[in-house]
Amino acid sequence: MSEVIYSESLTDQNLRGKVVVLTGGAQGIGAATVKLLHSKGAHVFFGDWDEAKGLALQQSLTDSSSSSSSGSGSGGSATFRRVDVRNHDQQLALFDDALSAHKNIDVAIQCAGVVEPGGWFEPKDLNLDTVRTDPVPLRENIEINLTSVLLFSRMALAYLSSSSSTSSSSESKSSSFSKSIVLTSSIAGITEAPGLFAYSSAKHGVVGTMRALRRFGPEKYGVRANVICPWATDTQILAGVKAAWEKQRMPMNTPEDVAKMILQCAADEKVNGRAVFVAGGRGYDTEEGIDRTLPEWLGKENAQVFLKGQEILGLGGDWVNK
Numbered sequence: 001m002s003e004v005i006y007s008e009s010l011t012d013q014n015l016r017g018k019v020v021v022l023t024g025g026a027q028g029i030g031a032a033t034v035k036l037l038h039s040k041g042a043h044v045f046f047g048d049w050d051e052a053k054g055l056a057l058q059q060s061l062t063d064s065s066s067s068s069s070s071g072s073g074s075g076g077s078a079t080f081r082r083v084d085v086r087n088h089d090q091q092l093a094l095f096d097d098a099l100s101a102h103k104n105i106d107v108a109i110q111c112a113g114v115v116e117p118g119g120w121f122e123p124k125d126l127n128l129d130t131v132r133t134d135p136v137p138l139r140e141n142i143e144i145n146l147t148s149v150l151l152f153s154r155m156a157l158a159y160l161s162s163s164s165s166t167s168s169s170s171e172s173k174s175s176s177f178s179k180s181i182v183l184t185s186s187i188a189g190i191t192e193a194p195g196l197f198a199y200s201s202a203k204h205g206v207v208g209t210m211r212a213l214r215r216f217g218p219e220k221y222g223v224r225a226n227v228i229c230p231w232a233t234d235t236q237i238l239a240g241v242k243a244a245w246e247k248q249r250m251p252m253n254t255p256e257d258v259a260k261m262i263l264q265c266a267a268d269e270k271v272n273g274r275a276v277f278v279a280g281g282r283g284y285d286t287e288e289g290i291d292r293t294l295p296e297w298l299g300k301e302n303a304q305v306f307l308k309g310q311e312i313l314g315l316g317g318d319w320v321n322k
C-alpha cells in the first residue's frame with residue numbers, strides 16, 4: 001500500500017495564488033481545508049448551506065489577513081456564498097464568483113456531505129405498511145452525497161479547462177502544477193459501513209465518479225481527479241460514535257489531517273486517480289493496491305481479458321448513446 005505524504009514545501013509552492021472552489025466549507029473538514037488553503041495564499045471561494053458559519057469563517061479569515069503586519073500575511077483570500085449543493089444554479093454561481101474575480105479556476109474541491117437519518121432499514125421500522133412510504137430523506141441523502149458531486153465534477157471540468165492556470169500570474173511561483181478535482185468520499189465508499197445504506201451507496205458512487213474521471217479528465221480536459229476517503233475524523237458527523245471510538249483508543253483524524261491530504265492531491269501534479277484512505281492522520285492510496293492485485297481478485301485470465309476490453313473501450317466514446 002502506498003502512503004501519500006504531505007509536503008509542506010510543495011503545497012506552499014504550488015498553491016500560492018491559486019484559485020480554488022470548495023463546497024461544504026463552513027465547518028469540519030471543509031473549513032479546515034479553507035483555512036489551510038488560505039494560509040498558503042490561495043484564493044478560496046467556498047459554499048455551504050450553513051450561512052451563519054460560512055460568513056463567520058469568511059470574516060475571521062479576512063480579519064486575520066488584515067490584522068497581520070503589512071506584507072506578512074499569506075496573500076490569500078476567502079469568499080463565502082450560501083450554496084445548497086442540490087441546487088445546480090447555486091453550485092454554478094460559486095464557480096462564476098471565482099471565474100469573474102480571477103478569470104481562472106485551478107482547483108475544485110467537494111467536501112459537502114451529510115450522514116443519513118436512521119429509521120428506514122431496521123426490521124422494527126420496515127414492514128409491509130411502512131414500506132409504502134417513499135423514503136424521501138434517503139433520496140435527499142443520495143442527492144447531496146452523490147448527484148450533486150457528479151454535477152460539481154462536470155462543472156469543474158468545464159470551468160477549470162476554460163482558462164489557463166495561474167502559473168502565469170505574478171503571485172504564483174509554481175513550476176509544475178496541473179489543475180485538478182478533489183472529491184470527498186469515505187471509508188464507507190470502499191468497504192461496508194454498518195447502518196449506513198444511502199450514505200454508503202452514495203460514497204461508493206463518489207469513488208466511481210473519480211474512477212470515471214481518472215483517465216478521461218487528464219486526457220480530454222487536462223484536469224486530474226482524486227478522491228479522499230477519511231476514516232473516523234473528529235467532526236460533528238462522528239458525534240454518535242465518538243465516545244465508543246475514543247474508549248477503544250481507535251485511530252482518529254483531526255479535520256486538519258484530512259485537509260492536508262486534500263491539499264497534497266491538489267498540489268502534486270503527479271497525483272491522479274488515487275483514493276486516499278486517511279486514518280490516524282496518515283494517508284494511503286487504496287487504488288494502487290486494487291489495480292496491482294487485479295489478477296488475484298478477478299482471476300489471472302479474467303484480468304488479462306478485462307484489460308484488453310478496457311483498451312477496446314478507450315475513453316468510452318463509442319460506449320455511450322449519442
Ligand SMILES: NC(=O)c1ccc[n+]([C@@H]2O[C@H](COP(=O)([O-])OP(=O)(O)OC[C@H]3O[C@@H](n4cnc5c(N)ncnc54)[C@H](O)[C@@H]3O)[C@@H](O)[C@H]2O)c1
Nearest residue numbers: 024026027028029048049084085112113186230232233235
Ligand atoms: N468526519 C468523518 O469521520 C468523515 C469520515 C468519512 C467521510 N467524511 C466526509 O467528509 C466530508 C466532510 O464532512 P465533515 O466530517 O467535515 O462533516 P461536517 O458536518 O462538519 O461538514 C460537512 C459540511 O457540509 C455542509 N453541507 C451538508 N449538506 C450540504 C448541502 N446540501 N449544501 C451545502 N453544504 C452542505 C455542512 O453544512 C457542513 O458544513 C463529508 O462529505 C463526509 O461525508 C467524514
